[in-house]
Amino acid sequence: MTPGSGLHLKTFFLLLIMVIFGPLGDVLLSKGMKDLGEIPNWSPAELAHLFVAVFTSGMIWLGIACLIGFFLAYTLVLSWADYSFVQPASSFSYGVVALLGHFVLGEVITPLRWAGILVICCGVLIVGHTPPRTTDHTTDHTTDLTMETTITLERS
Amino acid sequence: MITEIILIFGIVVVGTGGEICLTRAMKTIGEVHDFRPRALLNVFGRAMRVGWMWIALLLMAAGFFSLLGMLSLENVSFVVPVTALSYVVGAYGGALFLGEKVTRQRWLGVLLVCIGVTMVWKGQG
Numbered sequence: 227m228t229p230g231s232g233l234h235l236k237t238f239f240l241l242l243i244m245v246i247f248g249p250l251g252d253v254l255l256s257k258g259m260k261d262l263g264e265i266p267n268w269s270p271a272e273l274a275h276l277f278v279a280v281f282t283s284g285m286i287w288l289g290i291a292c293l294i295g296f297f298l299a300y301t302l303v304l305s306w307a308d309y310s311f312v313q314p315a316s317s318f319s320y321g322v323v324a325l326l327g328h329f330v331l332g333e334v335i336t337p338l339r340w341a342g343i344l345v346i347c348c349g350v351l352i353v354g355h356t357p358p359r360t361t362d363h364t365t366d367h368t369t370d371l372t373m374e375t376t377i378t379l380e381r382s
Numbered sequence: 383m384i385t386e387i388i389l390i391f392g393i394v395v396v397g398t399g400g401e402i403c404l405t406r407a408m409k410t411i412g413e414v415h416d417f418r419p420r421a422l423l424n425v426f427g428r429a430m431r432v433g434w435m436w437i438a439l440l441l442m443a444a445g446f447f448s449l450l451g452m453l454s455l456e457n458v459s460f461v462v463p464v465t466a467l468s469y470v471v472g473a474y475g476g477a478l479f480l481g482e483k484v485t486r487q488r489w490l491g492v493l494l495v496c497i498g499v500t501m502v503w504k505g506q507g
């Protein structure tokens with residue numbers, strides 16, 4: 227990462243989108259799946275029935291929409307930032323999802339679980355304070371470029 | 383219990399493997415500067431021509447369906463913190479496949495994450 231403020235601004239803006247939309251998508255998916263009930267067995271017929279039920283649930287579609295927003299932001303930020311920087315930086319979603327689970331879904335969260343979430347956040351913050359880029363900026367991706375070129379040539 | 387372990391493996395190992403492939407694909411594309419809709423469409427169009435992106439989507443889809451299955455069995459405030467184990471897989475994967483240098487400080491953070499995950503597991507209601 228360069229020290230440019232514009233770069234930091236767009237990085238933290240996309241991280242903010244990730245931290246909001248990721249947990250929200252998880253909670254909506256959880257609510258949608260809970261509404262469907264526990265899977266009685268894992269037979270193909272039951273799974274096919276579940277598949278139809280999942281994709282006709284508005285709650286699940288809303289969750290999927292949030293996760294698509296999360297995924298787009300995640301994909302874009304990975305085009306310039308390290309994976310090992312982005313992954314910890316999005317750790318605040320653990321606190322967000324616990325709060326949503328507690329206040330929106332009414333889930334009971336024990337003190338030990340709260341403490342565990344706090345330790346997780348501390349851990350990922352320490353990881354996040356390591357250098358955001360540890361690889362050479364001009365890493366050779368010859369193999370990747372070859373794959374891209376091959377596909378392009380095949381289509382032309 | 384075996385079902386839960388398989389689903390956690392799907393979320394943590396398979397899903398994180400997909401994210402590492404995604405990182406590789408986006409690093410191939412290069413830094414995005416233009417955020418206008420047409421430019422973003424162009425970026426995603428280019429990304430879809432990178433082989434790593436397709437592998438990433440496949441693995442992340444497997445991880446996603448594992449997440450769906452797990453969420454039908456357990457509370458979200460339990461499932462999501464358990465996925466923090468992906469930091470261990472991410473650290474190894476980043477070092478092995480992306481050439482990232484995992485320092486002692488970074489491993490300390492990963493250790494704390496593992497302790498936190500264990501506490502979340504023990505604290506299951």
